[in-house]
Amino acid sequence: MAVLWIFSETTASTKELLGLGRELISAVGGSITVLMGPDGEGREEWAAYGADEIILLPPLADGLAMEAHIPVIAAAAAEEKPDIILLPATARGREMAPRLAQRLDTGLCSNCVAVRWSGGDIEMDRVVYGGAAIQTVKFLTRPVMATVAPKTFSPPVPEEGRSARLRELPPLAAGTVPGVRIVEKREKRRLARDLTQAKVVVAAGRGLEKKEDLALVEEVASLVGGEVGCTRPLSEELHWLPTELCIGLSGVSVKPDLYIGVGVSGQVQHMTGVRGAKVIAAVNRDENAPIFAQADLGIVGDLYEALPKLITALKK
Amino acid sequence: MPHIVVCFKWVIDETYLRRAPGGGLDFSSVDYKLSDYDRNAIEEAVRIRTALGGTVTGITVGPPEAAKGVKDALSRGMDAGVFIADPAFVDLDPSQTVSLIAQAVRNHVGPFDLIICGEGSGDLYAQQVGPRLAEALGIDCVAFATQISLEGGTLTAQRRLEGVIEVVTAPLPALVTVLPEINTPRIPGVKDTLMAGKKPVRTLAKGDLGATGGPRLQTLAVRAAAMERACEKFGVEEAEVIRFVDALKKRGVLA
Ligand SMILES: Cc1cc2nc3c(=O)[nH]c(=O)nc-3n(C[C@H](O)[C@H](O)[C@H](O)COP(=O)(O)OP(=O)(O)OC[C@H]3O[C@@H](n4cnc5c(N)ncnc54)[C@H](O)[C@@H]3O)c2cc1C
Ligand SMILES: Nc1ncnc2c1ncn2[C@@H]1O[C@H](COP(=O)(O)O)[C@@H](O)[C@H]1O
Numbered sequence: 418m419a420v421l422w423i424f425s426e427t428t429a430s431t432k433e434l435l436g437l438g439r440e441l442i443s444a445v446g447g448s449i450t451v452l453m454g455p456d457g458e459g460r461e462e463w464a465a466y467g468a469d470e471i472i473l474l475p476p477l478a479d480g481l482a483m484e485a486h487i488p489v490i491a492a493a494a495a496e497e498k499p500d501i502i503l504l505p506a507t508a509r510g511r512e513m514a515p516r517l518a519q520r521l522d523t524g525l526c527s528n529c530v531a532v533r534w535s536g537g538d539i540e541m542d543r544v545v546y547g548g549a550a551i552q553t554v555k556f557l558t559r560p561v562m563a564t565v566a567p568k569t570f571s572p573p574v575p576e577e578g579r580s581a582r583l584r585e586l587p588p589l590a591a592g593t594v595p596g597v598r599i600v601e602k603r604e605k606r607r608l609a610r611d612l613t614q615a616k617v618v619v620a621a622g623r624g625l626e627k628k629e630d631l632a633l634v635e636e637v638a639s640l641v642g643g644e645v646g647c648t649r650p651l652s653e654e655l656h657w658l659p660t661e662l663c664i665g666l667s668g669v670s671v672k673p674d675l676y677i678g679v680g681v682s683g684q685v686q687h688m689t690g691v692r693g694a695k696v697i698a699a700v701n702r703d704e705n706a707p708i709f710a711q712a713d714l715g716i717v718g719d720l721y722e723a724l725p726k727l728i729t730a731l732k733k
Numbered sequence: 734m735p736h737i738v739v740c741f742k743w744v745i746d747e748t749y750l751r752r753a754p755g756g757g758l759d760f761s762s763v764d765y766k767l768s769d770y771d772r773n774a775i776e777e778a779v780r781i782r783t784a785l786g787g788t789v790t791g792i793t794v795g796p797p798e799a800a801k802g803v804k805d806a807l808s809r810g811m812d813a814g815v816f817i818a819d820p821a822f823v824d825l826d827p828s829q830t831v832s833l834i835a836q837a838v839r840n841h842v843g844p845f846d847l848i849i850c851g852e853g854s855g856d857l858y859a860q861q862v863g864p865r866l867a868e869a870l871g872i873d874c875v876a877f878a879t880q881i882s883l884e885g886g887t888l889t890a891q892r893r894l895e896g897v898i899e900v901v902t903a904p905l906p907a908l909v910t911v912l913p914e915i916n917t918p919r920i921p922g923v924k925d926t927l928m929a930g931k932k933p934v935r936t937l938a939k940g941d942l943g944a945t946g947g948p949r950l951q952t953l954a955v956r957a958a959a960m961e962r963a964c965e966k967f968g969v970e971e972a973e974v975i976r977f978v979d980a981l982k983k984r985g986v987l988a
Contacts, residue, residue, distance in 0.1 A: 427895075482899065484874075508894040512876035515827070515861035519868035524826065524949030527859040540953060546747040546856055550758055553954040557947065596873040596907070600889075601900035617986070641987055653914045660893070666858060675986035685747055689958065696986045697962055698977075704966070707748075713962045714980050718969025726974040731987075 419447035419500040422560075423468075424490065424513065426483070428459045430505030432466055432572035434565060437532060438503060439467040439573050444534050450499070452490060454483070455585075465575035475588040480598040483509055484516070488592055491520035499560050501539070506564040514564045524556050529563040548666050548689020568613045568669065608661045610644055617643025618673045618694070620664055620687075621657075623650050624680015624701065624720055628657045633724045634679055640731040646671065648687050665690035680720050683708025700724070734787035735846040735883055735905075739778040739811065740834060740862065741771035743795050743802025744855040752957035765798070767805045770851035770911075772918035777911055778849050779810035781883060788812045790842060794833050796823050807929035808921035814934040815842060817942065824952070825945070827861035832945040834862070835869040837937055847888060848908040852877060863910035873903040876910045 421438050425431040431451060438449045448469040453460060455476045463471060472493075474486045494502065494517070502517070504510035506528045518525035530551075531542040538555050541563055545552045612618060619638040621631055631645070638645045645662065652663040664671055665687040672693030679700045681687060688711050691697060699708040699715040700723045709715045716723050746766045751759040778789040791811040793799060795818060803814045817833050825833075838845065848870075850863030860876075867874030873888075875881075879898075880891040888903045893912065921929075967977045981987045 482901065508877050508892075511860050512864050512874065515859075515864040516868045516874065518861070518949075519828065519831065519865040522828070522946075522949075524828065525859075525861060526950065527861060544958075545858070545955065546745065546750055546758075547858070548958060549747045549750045550955050550957050552952055553956075554950045554952055556949070557951055558949045596904040597875060598902050599899050600902055603898040603900075605896055605898060607896055649913075653912065654917075656914075661895075667853075675981065688960070692958065692960065696981065696984050698981065709966060710964060711960045711962055712964065713984075714965050714967065714977060716967045716969055716974065716977055723969045723974060726969070726971055727978070730971075730975050730978045 419445050420497075421447065421449050421501040421503065422494065422499040423449065423451045424502070424504045424510070425451050425453040426505050426507055426509050428462075430507060430510070430567060431459075431463065433567065433570045434503045434505060435463065435466045435468060436573045437565060437570040440570075441501065441532065441534070441539070447500070454486075460583075462575070464579045464581035465577055467573050467576075467579075468581045470582045470584070473583070473585045475586055478594070480600070481595065482597060482599050484513055484597065485595050487513060487516050487520070488589055489586055491517055492589060493586055494521055494560065501561045503562075504564050506566045510564050514562060518562050521560060521562075523558040523560055523562055524554075525562040525564070526554055527564050528566050530566050530569055532563070544666060544689055547684075547686040549685045566670070605659070608659060612644055612646050612662060612664070612669055612671050615644040615671065615673050617641045617675045617677075618646045618664070618671050618691075619643050619677045619679060620646040620648065620681055620691075621651055621679055622648045622681030625651075628655070631657060633720070633728075636728055637677070637679070637724060637731070640728065641675070643673070643675070648681055678708055678712070679724065681708055682706050683711055700727075735781065735785055736787055736844065737778040737781060737789045738838060738842060738845045738848045739771075739774050739789060739791050740848065740850045740866070741775060741791055741793050741802065741806050742768045742854045742856075743793060743799035743805075744768045747855065750957075756956045758955060758957050765801065766855070767802055768851060768855040770853065770855070770913050771806075772809065773913045773915055774849045774851045774911055775806055775809045775811060776916045776918040777881065780916060781847075781881075782812075785883065787846075790815060790845075792834055792837060792842070793817065794822050794825065794830050796820050803934055804926075804929050805921075807932045807934070808925040809919060810925070811932070813932055816934055816936045818936055819939045821939070826948045826950050827857070827859050827865055828949050829945040830862055831865040831869050833942055834866055836942045838870060841935065841937060841941075846905045847883065848872075848906070850908065850910045852910050852912050860910070863908060867908040870908070873907040874909075875901055875903060875907065878909045878911050879915055881909055881911070881915070
């Protein structure tokens with residue numbers, strides 16, 4: 418029997434964690450609790466997705482961010498001793514999980530990509546050395562804690578007719594209020610496209626000379642019915658494309674039928690995100706670029722020469 | 734004038750890792766480097782000091798060989814180093830690293846205004862040491878900052894989350910972890926390297942600090958990630974590009 422807690426940030430991540438949670442709990446029996454903000458938004462759905470209990474966290478004063486829930490969650494976990502706590506590997510989850518783990522003096526597997534039971538213990542896999550290796554860990558302390566990479570686990574099939582208990586946690590009697598205050602919030606435009614579902618992904622790398630040249634990559638992508646992705650320098654240093662399109666260790670993992678890297682050197686932190694592709698292709702002018710050793714098919718040549726020819730050939 | 738503490742790690746350069754027969758990792762030709770994103774952390778500390786005055790103290794935990802990393806980090810503009818060194822300080826888990834750094838900060842560094850950590854280390858990329866350290870020291874934490882400034886005892890930071898950018902303030906002392914886009918790290922010159930050798934480094938041995946507690950995680954296996962691919966190369970001439978497209982079609986990945 419195991420008690421598993423999930424911290425809910427977004428609907429999508431909560432469903433994925435419930436998918437993983439149900440898989441784990443069905444093997445040993447036990448229950449799943451979802452902890453969420455006081456508005457309880459979306460909670461009607463959670464019972465069908467596998468939650469046995471929902472805990473609403475106390476309201477936060479104006480200007481406080483979600484991390485302000487940490488002391489309340491830590492105090493409740495210290496008292497109720499859940500066996501497992503899962504958080505999404507979102508920016509928020511990646512900050513909150515280690516802080517909670519520190520308060521609970523326990524181990525945390527960051528950005529977990531696989532989980533299994535092994536002789537009564539939980540084992541987890543995670544990526545190390547930039548993606549060059551997979552590390553398998555087990556936990557020497559309780560609770561077992563992990564942040565889970567988005568899109569790694571599927572949401573469970575909802576089961577109608579299940580219900581979940583609801584309870585609220587009171588604010589801490591002698592709680593200290595954190596000093597961090599939000600003074601401004603800017604919503605970013607959300608992308609409608611989802612790279613992780615694309616059949617073809619054409620990734621742009623720093624081999625492109627200027628932002629306008631992305632048009633070439635976009636044209637190739639549209640001719641093959643694919644989506645454009647990129648390396649981290651393009652989204653994060655040059656800001657040519659939104660962060661959601663960054664593929665790799667700190668971005669998303671894709672699993673298309675075809676991945677084409679254009680002006681991408683093929684460093685391990687990027688390539689770890691395309692390992693799931695059926696076919697990997699590359700266009701790079703440096704014949705010694707590491708991507709050629711990790712690709713099925715590669716054009717050695719200048720992208721400004723190769724892409725127009727590729728576009729012509731694809732149009733035929 | 735602020736006293737800024739920056740945490741950095743000397744790590745295996747993953748580009749030299751090879752797959753060993755049997756699926757493990759071959760470490761025989763590895764080299765080491767200053768963890769990529771800790772260069773941004775150091776640069777940010779030095780940038781603030783250049784603007785406001787004050788001092789920058791760098792801290793690292795590692796085996797004696799990481800002395801090279803201390804020198805590398807000092808050549809990037811820090812004023813002084815604290816080197817927590819022991820042959821046993823390899824493959825620590827984040828909670829143990831935090832225990833050592835927290836003790837060193839409390840007992841050997843003196844009052845500070847800001848601690849800066851990288852977003853994640855080059856080898857583990859656990860993204861834990863920064864946030865855990867803030868809790869261990871009981872100070873406020875802002876993770877994944879893309880811009881920071883200090884004024885009158887207050888930190889202002891911009892941080893990027895999924896779908897939203899938040900600007901937050903926090904009273905000092907505080908801890909931030911920084912994303913690589915926050916700045917472009919300098920490349921030290923010969924003069925910087927020479928000067929680094931003259932800067933003060935305080936070395937703390939195991940006996941200077943208390944216990945760290947045992948590891949919280951146990952590594953059962955580390956295996957090389959597989960990447961078996963056909964590696965077929967094509968030229969850039971028209972006929973070659975057509976052959977490339979045909980090859981994609983033959984594999985059934987192009988409609
Ligand atoms: C902890 C950590 C996490 C990271 N996470 C990620 C991640 O999630 N995703 C990611 O992408 N990176 C990540 N990185 C960064 C990664 O290590 C590389 O720096 C990055 O992937 C390189 O991007 P690039 O291939 O676009 O650029 P470069 O490495 O600069 O390569 C550009 C390539 O373009 C080629 N080229 C140049 N001009 C032309 C031309 N005219 N025609 C054809 N080819 C040309 C060059 O030969 C070169 O191979 C991470 C790094 C660290 C340390
Ligand atoms: N051994 C160490 N010594 C000093 N700082 C470290 C060490 N390990 C990690 N850090 C700091 O914590 C950050 C995150 O590391 P990690 O939790 O391993 O991803 C790094 O970017 C460093 O700033």
